[in-house]
Amino acid sequence: MKLTPDLQPDPLLHADKFVSQPYPRVDGRLKVTGSARYSAEFPVDGLTYAALVHSPIAKGKITALDTAAAEAVPGVLAVMTYLNAPRLQTPSYAYVVSMANPLAGSTTTLPIMQSAAITWNGQPVAVVVAETLALAQYAASLVHVRYEVETPRLTLAHHQDQAFKPDHVVLLPADVTKGDAEAALPLAPVRVDNLYTTPYLNHNAMEPHATTAKWDAAGRLTVYDSTQYPVGVQEALMEVFDLKTSEVRVITEFVGGAFGGKVAMWQNTPLAAAAARLVGRPVQLSLARASVNYLVGGRTTTEQRVALGATADGQLTAVIHSGYSMCTPDVYAEQFSVMARHQYAAPNIHSFQRVVELDRVQNSFMRAPGETPGSFALESAMDELAYALKMDPLALRRRNEPVRDPTEDTPFSSRHLLECYDQGARFFGWDPARPAPGTTQRGEWLVGTGVAGCYYPVQPLPATVRARLTPAGDVTVFTSSVEMGVGAATIQTQHIAERFGVAFERAHYVQGDTDLPQWRAMGGSAATASVGAAIRAAADKLTDELFKLAQADKDSPLHKAERGAVALRTGGLYLTSDPTTGVAYADLLAGQDKPFFEVEGSSPPPTEGAKYSMSSYGVHFCEVGVHADTREVRVRRFVTVMDCGRIVNPKTARSQIQGGIVMGLGMALMEESAYDERTGRLMNPDLGEYHVPVQADLPALDVHFLNLPDPHMTLGVKPVGEIGIVGSAAALANAVYHATGIRVRDLPITADKLL
Ligand code: MOS
Numbered sequence: 134m135k136l137t138p139d140l141q142p143d144p145l146l147h148a149d150k151f152v153s154q155p156y157p158r159v160d161g162r163l164k165v166t167g168s169a170r171y172s173a174e175f176p177v178d179g180l181t182y183a184a185l186v187h188s189p190i191a192k193g194k195i196t197a198l199d200t201a202a203a204e205a206v207p208g209v210l211a212v213m214t215y216l217n218a219p220r221l222q223t224p225s226y227a228y229v230v231s232m233a234n235p236l237a238g239s240t241t242t243l244p245i246m247q248s249a250a251i252t253w254n255g256q257p258v259a260v261v262v263a264e265t266l267a268l269a270q271y272a273a274s275l276v277h278v279r280y281e282v283e284t285p286r287l288t289l290a291h292h293q294d295q296a297f298k299p300d301h302v303v304l305l306p307a308d309v310t311k312g313d314a315e316a317a318l319p320l321a322p323v324r325v326d327n328l329y330t331t332p333y334l335n336h337n338a339m340e341p342h343a344t345t346a347k348w349d350a351a352g353r354l355t356v357y358d359s360t361q362y363p364v365g366v367q368e369a370l371m372e373v374f375d376l377k378t379s380e381v382r383v384i385t386e387f388v389g390g391a392f393g394g395k396v397a398m399w400q401n402t403p404l405a406a407a408a409a410r411l412v413g414r415p416v417q418l419s420l421a422r423a424s425v426n427y428l429v430g431g432r433t434t435t436e437q438r439v440a441l442g443a444t445a446d447g448q449l450t451a452v453i454h455s456g457y458s459m460c461t462p463d464v465y466a467e468q469f470s471v472m473a474r475h476q477y478a479a480p481n482i483h484s485f486q487r488v489v490e491l492d493r494v495q496n497s498f499m500r501a502p503g504e505t506p507g508s509f510a511l512e513s514a515m516d517e518l519a520y521a522l523k524m525d526p527l528a529l530r531r532r533n534e535p536v537r538d539p540t541e542d543t544p545f546s547s548r549h550l551l552e553c554y555d556q557g558a559r560f561f562g563w564d565p566a567r568p569a570p571g572t573t574q575r576g577e578w579l580v581g582t583g584v585a586g587c588y589y590p591v592q593p594l595p596a597t598v599r600a601r602l603t604p605a606g607d608v609t610v611f612t613s614s615v616e617m618g619v620g621a622a623t624i625q626t627q628h629i630a631e632r633f634g635v636a637f638e639r640a641h642y643v644q645g646d647t648d649l650p651q652w653r654a655m656g657g658s659a660a661t662a663s664v665g666a667a668i669r670a671a672a673d674k675l676t677d678e679l680f681k682l683a684q685a686d687k688d689s690p691l692h693k694a695e696r697g698a699v700a701l702r703t704g705g706l707y708l709t710s711d712p713t714t715g716v717a718y719a720d721l722l723a724g725q726d727k728p729f730f731e732v733e734g735s736s737p738p739p740t741e742g743a744k745y746s747m748s749s750y751g752v753h754f755c756e757v758g759v760h761a762d763t764r765e766v767r768v769r770r771f772v773t774v775m776d777c778g779r780i781v782n783p784k785t786a787r788s789q790i791q792g793g794i795v796m797g798l799g800m801a802l803m804e805e806s807a808y809d810e811r812t813g814r815l816m817n818p819d820l821g822e823y824h825v826p827v828q829a830d831l832p833a834l835d836v837h838f839l840n841l842p843d844p845h846m847t848l849g850v851k852p853v854g855e856i857g858i859v860g861s862a863a864a865l866a867n868a869v870y871h872a873t874g875i876r877v878r879d880l881p882i883t884a885d886k887l888l
Contacts, residue, residue, distance in 0.1 A: 151630040151637055152848065153840075155784035158623045159642070160387070160616060169387045172359040173343035173419040180345070181210055183408050183418040184269035185401075186259035186276045187427045188251045191285035191813025192492040195249040195258060195278055203272040208264040210412045212276060214246065215258075219407050221245045224369035227397035227497075228303070228465050236653065238362070238369025240397045240430060241463050241495045245373065246404060251280065252461070253494045254813045255427025257400060260408045262416055270421075285492035285813040289436050289457045296457055296487040302468035303503060304592070309474050311540050312481030314440075317451035321442025324451075325517045329439065329510035329878045332805040333459075334432040334499060335823055340389025341425045344405040347415035353380045358402055360385055361395045362655035363613050367647040369398040370406060385645040388617035392796070393498030395617070396656045399429050426818035431806065433458040433467050433496035435506045439514035447524050447532045449479040454511060460488040461495045469507030472588055472859075475746060476511065478535035492813060498656060500796055501855035504589055505862070509800075509880065512585035512863030517876065525565040526867070527554055527584050538746035546745035546845040549776040550586065553752045556837060557584075557774040561754035571874030578758035580769070581872025585755075587860030589852045591747035592657040593739040596664045597650040600633070600671040602730040604722040606704045608633040609641040610671070614652040614664055616644060619854055620785025621660050627781060628665055628848065632672035634702035650733060658749075658852030661781060663736045666847040671734025672701055678732065679706045679721050690714050736847075747843070749851040751775035753794070753864035759872045764884035766802055766869060772835045773861075778851030779842035786853050791834045793857020799826045801862035803881050 163169040200212040211217075224239035243252060246260070259276045263269035286292050299307050318324055345357040354376060360366045363383040370381045388395060405418035420428065437456035443449050454473035458466055470484040499505070519526035534551055537544055557563070563584065573580045599611045610629050616622040622642050629640035643649065652664060680699055683691035683706060691699060691706060691714070700709045707715030722730060756770040773790060780786045803824040807816040817823045836857075842849025862880060869887070870876050877886045 151627040152781050153779065154627065154782065156623055156627055156637070156782055158620060158785065159626050160622055171340055171343065171387050171389055172345060172357040172385065173417055175345050175357045177345055177347055177415045179414045181262050181264060181412060181414050181416050182266040182269045183260050183262045183405060183416050184266065184273040185257045185424050186261065186273050186278070187424065188254060188256040188258050188280070189814065190251055190280045190282050191254040191287070193251050193280050193282040195251065196281050197279035199277040200259065202275040203261055206268060206272045206275065208268040209272045210262045210264070211408070213260040213262065213408050213411050215248055217411070218246045219410050221247060221373050221403055221407055222375065224372040224398065226463050236365060236397065236655065238365035238398050240399055240497050241461070243462065245400050252492055254815055255494055257404060257428060260404050262408050262412050287491060287493065287808060287810055287813050289434060289459060289489050292489045292491065293457060296489045299464050299466035299486065299488045302466040302471065302486050305468055305471055307466065308485040309540050310483050314451040314453045314481035314483035317481040318440055318442045318453065321450045322445045323518065323521050324440065324442040325514055325521055326440035327514060327517065327878055329437045329513060331435045331506040331509060331880045333434045333808065334800060334804050335426045335806045336392065336394030336429050336431045336499060337425070337820060337823065337825055338390030338392060338394055341420045341422055342395065342399065342401050342429060343419040344402045345415065345417045346406040346409040348409055354406055355382045355384065356402065356406060357384050359388055359395055360398070361388065361391045361615055361617050362397060363615060363645060363647045364651050364653060365655060366398045366402060370403060373403045374406065383647045385615045388615055391617040392500045393502060393656060394429050394431065396498045401428055422820060423818040426815060426823070427494070430495040430497040432499035432502065432506070435467070435469055437469060437506065437510040439510045441514050441518045443518060443522060447522050447529050449477055449533045451481045452477060452479045453483045454507065455483070455485050457487050457489050459491045459493065459496050461490060461493070463495055464488055465496055467506065468503030469510070472504055472507045473511050474540040475538055475748065476586060476588055477533040478539050479533070482540055493808070500793060501589055501859050504859045505797070505800070508585065508587055508860045509862045509866065512860050513866050513878065516583065516867040516870065527558060527563060528565060530554060530586055541743055541746055543743050543746045546747040547778065547841065547843040548750060549839050549841055550750040552839055553750060553774040553776050557752045557754050557772055560774065560835065560837060561770070561772040563754060567871065570871050574761065577761050579761055579872040580756065580758050581868045581870065582754065582756045583864045583867025583871055585753050585860040585863035585867060587751045587753065587856055589658060589749045589856035589859055591846065591851060592659050594653055594657060594659045594663045595736055595738065596652040596667040597733060597735040598664065598667040598671055599650045599731055599733050600668070600675060602675060602718060603728070604719045606635055606718045607639045607641065608635050609643055610668055611643045611649045612652045612664060613647050613649045614644045614660060619789055620782060623785055624661060624781040625664055625668065628668055632668055632701065633675070635704055658854040658856070661850050661853065662847055665850065666736035667734045669734065669847055670736065671732050674732040674734055675730065676701055676706065678730070682721055683716055689716055691716060745845055747845065749775065749777040749853070749856045751856055753861050755864040755868040757865060757868040757872055759869060759887060764887040766882060768798060768832050768865065770832055773857070774837045774839065775856065776839045776841065777853045777856065778846060779849035780838045780840045781848065781850060783838065786838065787836045789853050790836045790857035793855060794834050794861045795826050795831060797858040797861025798831065798865055800880060801865040801882055805881050
């Protein structure tokens with residue numbers, strides 16, 4: 134199944150009054166003054182605090198639990214284990230996909246503290262609830278658990294014989310074949326055929342996952358939860374506790390970073406609610422950093438084969454991208470092979486994936502799942518092919534730029550990748566005749582440059598909003614969407630001002646509460662378009678209603694106007710041809726027997742069957758220095774040019790791309806969840822040992838946008854949130870090769886691999 138948005142050309146494409154301007158964040162002041170409330174900061178009467186005890190084994194079962202010492206600590210209210218936890222049903226799996234419900238609520242269907250079975254290292258085995266957090270944490274250290282240990286399955290390499298074909302890779306088929314790439318490959322005059330591996334990566338958002346849960350006397354549950362998807366958490370909690378929609382409310386005012394780790398519900402949220410029911414008081418469970426690492430799954434480890442065949446002048450004849458990722462009993466197959474279906478023209482393409490069930494924490498979404506590890510392999514392989522051809526890697530990419538989607542054979546809705554290559558080469562000063570690898574040294578540093586392309590698809594997801602207009606001319610849009618730090622509230626406020634024709638100060642965006650209209654687009658870089666389409670629909674509906682009022686009033690200057698000749702602008706309904714003829718909101722609403730006007734708008738349902746191939750595209754250029762003796766890698770320069778359609782806010786959009794690149798460079802150089810391959814024990818569940826880039830690791834990240842609207846998207850926008858990470862690790866790896874002559878196909882590129 135492939136979905137495309139079904140949208141009409143957008144009349145706003147040339148307005149640009151509020152949209153396209155670099156507004157500062159509407160919530161910036163709240164955040165820097167500490168007034169923004171996060172999920173562990175809601176004042177609740179009688180609040181108690183919880184801490185988790187995690188399994189140190191990866192597979193087996195609990196044979197004995199000794200909680201007496203913990204329970205004896207004054208101030209401890211309960212120690213919840215599988216023996217005394219309330220009955221908790223397993224909720225629907227997050228990746229069960231249907232048109233009506235693109236994503237359900239839970240990352241896993243494993244039992245939530247209901248049995249003695251242990252299926253991953255770090256599984257929560259006890260929740261200690263106390264009057265203070267310090268007491269809960271101390272008492273948690275006194276809980277003693279005995280286990281019967283079984284041998285866990287831990288690595289892709291050792292269990293590939295049990296690999297199987299997943300039903301789908303996220304929304305897409307697991308296998309796509311065009312022509313016969315395996316037959317074409319050996320016939321190609323020039324070819325590369327290599328394996329690339331990427332490690333498991335843990336989520337480390339600035340705000341750890343946090344939940345404040347309270348039950349009222351009538352049995353209704355309110356949860357303040359650090360999530361990207363309040364409606365998904367609400368639905369999952371309804372299933373876990375057998376409650377109705379009206380009995381569960383999820384509130385998420387702010388999220389301190391998420392990147393996919395908060396797309397769907399992990400066990401911490403139902404455990405907090407269960408503990409609150411057990412002790413009869415509100416419970417706050419704010420995960421310690423180690424608990425995030427143990428309980429919240431991250432990006433799968435991958436092993437990928439990329440084989441490319443080409444003619445002597447660099448025309449691709451065969452593209453093969455295949456490989457393995459992990460799963461648990463729940464299958465989330467990151468679509469790493471998918472970029473190869475869309476990026477380069479070739480008569481023979483074979484893209485397919487298999488999964489291997491392991492006894493590890495459920496792998497899950499992490500920024501551009503699939504495209505991120507996939508682009509490392511594919512774009513490294515393109516670089517390797519360029520060297521094999523003795524060709525400039527940028528020229529190789531230009532040579533194979535498709536005019537239609539290579540596997541779907543559909544036209545592109547918009548694709549300006551060649552222009553990205555041209556601009557990027559100019560800004561970076563790309564030299565098409567670079568010196569040979571390992572031959573450029575400046576002082577103690579070997580210097581090299583690399584290039585890699587990127588792509589991220591449009592994924593239309595449904596959204597509904599309610600818009601309220603007051604006679605004073607304020608417009609407020611309500612949605613259960615969340616602001617996870619990306620700037621969504623700011624850009625949608627710009628959009629509201631533009632659509633409803635009000636000043637920026639009179640446009641308001643209220644979100645993050647399941648009592649508000651539903652939004653189901655919690656990720657996939659889809660919110661700008663999907664919430665934006667709903668806002669647009671609401672503005673259209675308001676125009677209809679106000680137009681009817683004007684028509685009914687024979688004294689109105691719009692009494693005889695055509696519907697198509699009027700629009701919402703400058704605080705009322707006016708003729709588009711003559712902005713002085715019309716009626717102000719206050720006058721339109723005068724005489725109505727209600728204090729405000731409300732309309733709902735929904736994004737149009739996506740249509741099945743692709744008319745267009747719709748994606749964002751871009752290119753990264755990287756210059757590295759590799760120390761000649763220590764082999765330390767320093768990123769010296771980084772230039773990116775993106776084709777992400779119209780840019781609603783250049784400031785917040787640039788931050789998204791830069792943030793993605795930072796994650797990509799972290800993945801390239803240092804990030805790795807290190808599992809002990811004998812026991813499955815996660816050895817680095819903290820930021821002391823799991824390294825992420827800091828400012829000192831990074832040069833200025835020079836990001837440019839073409840800013841060319843896509844004619845088939847609301848507002849002309851295409852995905853921005855995730856594409857920055859795609860290709861960035863390959864750009865760095867390719868630069869490291871050029872600096873040293875050493876090709877590292879196994880991330881991260883640590884100094885030992887360059888000796
Ligand atoms: Mo994203 S990984 O869809 O939050």
